[in-house]
Amino acid sequence: MALEDFALETDRCSQCSYCKWIPFDQMKSWRFAKNCPSVSYNNFNSYSARGRYAVSRSLIKKQIPYTDTVRHIVFSCMTCGSCDVSCKICRYNLYPLEMVRELKFKLVEDGQDLDEHRAVIESLKKEQNTMMQPKAVRGKWAEDLDVPRLFSQKAEILFHAGCRLSYDTEIQSSAVAAVQILQKAGLDVGIMGEREICCGGRIYSMGYRDEFARFAGENIAAWEKAGVKTVVTSCADGYHAFKRLYPEFGSRVEVLHTVELLHRLIMAKKLEFHSEVPMTVTYHDPCHLGRQGEPYVPWNGVEKKIKNQIIVYEPERPRYNGAFGVYDPPREILERIPGVRFLEMERIREYSWCCGAGGGVREAYPEYSGWTAAERIAEAKATGAEALVSACPWCERNFMDAVGDDSMKVFDIIDLVKLAM
Amino acid sequence: MALPANVYKDLEDIVGSRNISGDPAVLDSYRYSLAHTAIHLGPFFDTFTPRGACVLLPGSTEEVRAIVELCNKHKIKFKASSTFWSAQGFPSEDDTIQLDMRRMDRILDIDKKNMFAVIEPGVIGATLQAEVMKVGLNTHIPGSGCSCSTLASATSYFGSGPSNLYGGWHYDNLLGLEWVMPTGEILRTGSLGQGCGWFCGEGPGPSMKGVARGFLGSKGSMGVYTKCAIKLFAWPGPECLPVEGTIPAYRTPLPDNFKAYTVAFPSWKAWADAAYAIWDAGIGYLAHRQFNMFGRDLKFAMVKILTDPTKTLSDLEELLADPEVQEITEQSKREFQIILVGMTKRDIEWQKKAFDEILERTGGWKVEAMDEPHIHDWVLLYMIRLGHKNLNLVFGGGYDGCFGLLGAADYGASNAEEAALFKKKWEKRGAIVDAGGDCMMGPIGGQGGGGTCLWENFTCFDSADRESTEGTFEFFDACTRFGLEKGWGVGMEKWNAVARGPDGKTTSKKKRDTIHLGSPQPSVFRYQHRVREAFNPNDLGDAYYETLDDT
Ligand SMILES: Cc1cc2nc3c(=O)[nH]c(=O)nc-3n(C[C@H](O)[C@H](O)[C@H](O)COP(=O)(O)OP(=O)(O)OC[C@H]3O[C@@H](n4cnc5c(N)ncnc54)[C@H](O)[C@@H]3O)c2cc1C
Numbered sequence: 015m016a017l018e019d020f021a022l023e024t025d026r027c028s029q030c031s032y033c034k035w036i037p038f039d040q041m042k043s044w045r046f047a048k049n050c051p052s053v054s055y056n057n058f059n060s061y062s063a064r065g066r067y068a069v070s071r072s073l074i075k076k077q078i079p080y081t082d083t084v085r086h087i088v089f090s091c092m093t094c095g096s097c098d099v100s101c102k103i104c105r106y107n108l109y110p111l112e113m114v115r116e117l118k119f120k121l122v123e124d125g126q127d128l129d130e131h132r133a134v135i136e137s138l139k140k141e142q143n144t145m146m147q148p149k150a151v152r153g154k155w156a157e158d159l160d161v162p163r164l165f166s167q168k169a170e171i172l173f174h175a176g177c178r179l180s181y182d183t184e185i186q187s188s189a190v191a192a193v194q195i196l197q198k199a200g201l202d203v204g205i206m207g208e209r210e211i212c213c214g215g216r217i218y219s220m221g222y223r224d225e226f227a228r229f230a231g232e233n234i235a236a237w238e239k240a241g242v243k244t245v246v247t248s249c250a251d252g253y254h255a256f257k258r259l260y261p262e263f264g265s266r267v268e269v270l271h272t273v274e275l276l277h278r279l280i281m282a283k284k285l286e287f288h289s290e291v292p293m294t295v296t297y298h299d300p301c302h303l304g305r306q307g308e309p310y311v312p313w314n315g316v317e318k319k320i321k322n323q324i325i326v327y328e329p330e331r332p333r334y335n336g337a338f339g340v341y342d343p344p345r346e347i348l349e350r351i352p353g354v355r356f357l358e359m360e361r362i363r364e365y366s367w368c369c370g371a372g373g374g375v376r377e378a379y380p381e382y383s384g385w386t387a388a389e390r391i392a393e394a395k396a397t398g399a400e401a402l403v404s405a406c407p408w409c410e411r412n413f414m415d416a417v418g419d420d421s422m423k424v425f426d427i428i429d430l431v432k433l434a435m
Numbered sequence: 436m437a438l439p440a441n442v443y444k445d446l447e448d449i450v451g452s453r454n455i456s457g458d459p460a461v462l463d464s465y466r467y468s469l470a471h472t473a474i475h476l477g478p479f480f481d482t483f484t485p486r487g488a489c490v491l492l493p494g495s496t497e498e499v500r501a502i503v504e505l506c507n508k509h510k511i512k513f514k515a516s517s518t519f520w521s522a523q524g525f526p527s528e529d530d531t532i533q534l535d536m537r538r539m540d541r542i543l544d545i546d547k548k549n550m551f552a553v554i555e556p557g558v559i560g561a562t563l564q565a566e567v568m569k570v571g572l573n574t575h576i577p578g579s580g581c582s583c584s585t586l587a588s589a590t591s592y593f594g595s596g597p598s599n600l601y602g603g604w605h606y607d608n609l610l611g612l613e614w615v616m617p618t619g620e621i622l623r624t625g626s627l628g629q630g631c632g633w634f635c636g637e638g639p640g641p642s643m644k645g646v647a648r649g650f651l652g653s654k655g656s657m658g659v660y661t662k663c664a665i666k667l668f669a670w671p672g673p674e675c676l677p678v679e680g681t682i683p684a685y686r687t688p689l690p691d692n693f694k695a696y697t698v699a700f701p702s703w704k705a706w707a708d709a710a711y712a713i714w715d716a717g718i719g720y721l722a723h724r725q726f727n728m729f730g731r732d733l734k735f736a737m738v739k740i741l742t743d744p745t746k747t748l749s750d751l752e753e754l755l756a757d758p759e760v761q762e763i764t765e766q767s768k769r770e771f772q773i774i775l776v777g778m779t780k781r782d783i784e785w786q787k788k789a790f791d792e793i794l795e796r797t798g799g800w801k802v803e804a805m806d807e808p809h810i811h812d813w814v815l816l817y818m819i820r821l822g823h824k825n826l827n828l829v830f831g832g833g834y835d836g837c838f839g840l841l842g843a844a845d846y847g848a849s850n851a852e853e854a855a856l857f858k859k860k861w862e863k864r865g866a867i868v869d870a871g872g873d874c875m876m877g878p879i880g881g882q883g884g885g886g887t888c889l890w891e892n893f894t895c896f897d898s899a900d901r902e903s904t905e906g907t908f909e910f911f912d913a914c915t916r917f918g919l920e921k922g923w924g925v926g927m928e929k930w931n932a933v934a935r936g937p938d939g940k941t942t943s944k945k946k947r948d949t950i951h952l953g954s955p956q957p958s959v960f961r962y963q964h965r966v967r968e969a970f971n972p973n974d975l976g977d978a979y980y981e982t983l984d985d986t
């Protein structure tokens with residue numbers, strides 16, 4: 015694809031501004047009615063999907079030059095996909111999330127990327143992680159774990175820790191816990207340890223398509239070599255990359271988020287809770303597990319018209335509007351933990367507000383990224399919960415940084431499962 | 436032309452550097468494509484409204500006042516918009532300063548006892564409704580849907596929609612208003628001007644509401660409205676709409692005092708008789724001919740798609756071939772949707788009985804397929820929140836309405852079939868969606884009984900396809916000719932064309948004068964001319980405020 019392939023869409027966007035709001039049907043208050051961090055923070059139309067369609071059109075038609083403002087407009091998008099969900103309430107032939115990704119790809123290809131992102135890419139090329147850390151210490155988190163390393167040993171299930179959990183010492187205990195829980199449930203699980211490399215998901219959402227393809231290729235090859243049948247990860251970014259993006263590159267493994275697997279084990283009574291966790295919690299749906307976590311459906315088709323001017327696709331095109339993301343397993347787990355009182359926020363499931371860590375925003379615009387997280391924390395507090403639980407280390411980290419000395423506690427769901435076992 | 440640096444600097448000092456932009460990329464996101472949803476204007480393929488001189492995001496009435504004063508000092512045109520959906524919110528002159536009012540988005544007060552809310556421009560129908568429902572009240576949402584600014588439609592445009600019947604059009608609902616007049620002075624209308632609060636839009640003394648609002652709204656051409664009070668009405672439902680179902684097929688199961696019907700009639704006369712009887716009986720909360728916007732032939736198949744999250748437009752042809760869908764489509768040819776809401780149990784029982792009797796007398800029937808629980812509850816949510824209005828543009832991204840026969844129920848009803856047949860013939864040419872000719876939709880009446888109906892015949896096209904847009908434009912020209920021939924007057928396909936031409940810019944004075952002189956009441960525009968001279972001496976708006984010189 016190229017940005018030019020979205021030219022028709024730029025003319026078909028109806029400028030309705032639905033992309034700025036959660037689905038109207040779901041609005042419960044004035045305070046938590048917005049969906050797009052980018053336009054909520056920057057306010058100008060250009061920071062919404064509607065505006066980015068306009069910017070795309072002007073770029074395609076060469077009516078505007080590249081400026082710092084253009085770069086800011088494009089890279090302020092977290093690619094959280096909330097605009098895509100709201101747009102598709104009414105539209106069946108617009109794909110704003112794909113458009114904005116393509117816009118990022120174009121800027122990167124035209125050398126218009128940000129210095130902050132370039133630094134990540136440079137380090138990634140050398141160290142194979144997005145944390146700007148040495149690759150030699152990637153496996154350190156699992157030092158004490160007695161678990162097969164799949165570059166030399168065999169196991170059916172690969173647990174992929176991901177860059178954040180491999181290096182963020184403050185939160186990586188949840189990776190350790192995940193492996194221990196899976197082992198305890200009798201699963202044949204292994205890790206790549208120090209040989210694990212980045213999934214590429216985060217750089218994809220920054221606009222580095224080619225680098226992403228390279229990492230996808232390398233991971234798929236490593237999995238094939240190790241004979242892996244299932245890849246499990248606790249990172250929503252990684253989950254999305256493996257589940258939705260890798261199949262295009264030939265991946266055929268089953269992809270599960272840790273919460274899906276834990277949920278299965280709980281339902282099959284292979285995992286039981288014995289301890290009380292007396293806590294009132296609320297749950298944040300990570301964008302890449304929720305609305306972007308729908309199953310991959312292969313499609314290679316074309317647009318056609320019926321009834322003169324109704325735009326459809328031949329064969330039917332997958333819709334990806336967040337309807338079938340991973341929403342219930344984490345909720346059902348929380349509800350089963352003894353002592354946990356679970357409360358919902360206003361913006362949940364497919365219309366959840368983003369944590370602020372995505373799309374390269376955390377790296378490039380920390381203040382705005384922190385504001386986005388703080389918005390979510392305010393929403394969590396409004397429920398009366400004492401803890402904000404998520405299922406992605408990037409969300410967890412962004413919330414922890416934004417909480418400051420606030421009273422809200424932040425957890426990965428696996429931490430609570432571990433406490434309850 | 437970029438603004439002179441000193442003017443830009445002065446504006447920046449007013450709103451702050453984060454709230455001003457002159458970057459072409461930002462400015463291009465404040466232009467409107469006259470091809471995709473002209474809203475009674477085009478379509479004109481590849482035509483955009485002019486690029487603004489800069490965009491400002493004011494945060495207070497004081498800032499707005501300072502901006503307007505500066506514009507007067509330098510004689511620069513300005514235009515404010517709040518939610519930027521329809522063409523009239525975008526400049527039609529070069530070098531206009533655009534004010535995006537979205538930062539002023541507070542609900543300042545909800546006066547439960549006196550049933551009104553005080554709002555800023557950025558408040559939309561959905562947020563206002565969500566908040567007022569918490570205290571047992573509701574707000575009228577115009578047909579453009581709940582994404583639109585409530586203040587914009589109350590002060591600056593039409594404001595008609597499904598809840599006209601019970602909630603009144605938005606021009607009825609406008610109470611106290613804070614208006615930064617085109618000179619920069621601030622006027623507070625109605626009771627507000629006398630320091631008595633927001634509760635009344637008129638008086639004391641001569642009312643300024645008409646001056647402030649103008650004929651069908653001042654459409655961004657006469658200063659900036661910064662706050663207004665809007666009348667609310669009773670909501671005997673839950674504090675928060677309970678929502679079930681999978682996106683986009685959300686639905687709301689409401690208590691027994693809510694009932695949604697789709698009713699159809701054996702003839703257009705029966706349809707109109709039923710509309711009159713509904714007013715006479717004083718029943719109904721919302722009433723609209725709604726889903727017919729997809730077209731007489733497509734509407735039930737579209738309802739099937741929209742209420743099933745696994746379906747897409749690609750399922751349309753298969754659904755249309757289904758005999759059951761065909762049968763329901765046939766029985767609901769001349770239909771409308773109505774929602775009865777009882778304030779008490781007795782009230783709903785009485786309304787249902789009265790409604791049954793109306794159906795019996797007119798020979799109408801309930802379309803049972805629309806009473807399936809998942810469809811019924813979807814209709815309730817659709818009509819109450821009106822959050823799917825962009826379905827106007829579902830087919831190819833382009834829609835506009837034609838004809839729009841506005842008047843008593845039997846005026847539209849007696850001409851509906853002819854208007855539909857006319858459109859059907861044009862559908863066969865291929866430029867517009869082949870939907871069955873009759874795609875007419877609109878409200879069943881205004882407030883207080885005996886109100887008006889509107890018959891906007893939806894015309895859908897592909898806004899990215901030159902042949903489709905040009906063919907649609909040809910069709911609209913033909914509609915205008917046909918409307919004049921039939922004595923219906925110029926239809927809504929040309930409403931905005933009075934102010935803006937095919938190049939996106941102001942229509943020539945000569946043409947405007949011809950149109951205004953030919954209108955039923957030219958004196959309205961002469962009066963507006965006087966108002967403009969008095970209130971907007973530097974003429975810093977555009978021709979959307981319609982005027983006619985005395986000469
Ligand atoms: C798809 C579609 C369907 C529609 N259907 C209907 C319908 O069924 N019934 C109906 O009544 N209307 C309808 N309209 C027109 C409608 O009234 C307005 O579009 C809508 O109510 C206002 O929303 P907006 O986003 O266009 O408002 P805006 O863009 O904010 O502006 C609407 C007008 O108000 C002016 N304005 C806005 N804010 C201010 C301010 N603070 N001070 C001064 N001027 C201001 C703007 O310049 C513009 O002229 C429809 C429009 C569209 C696009």
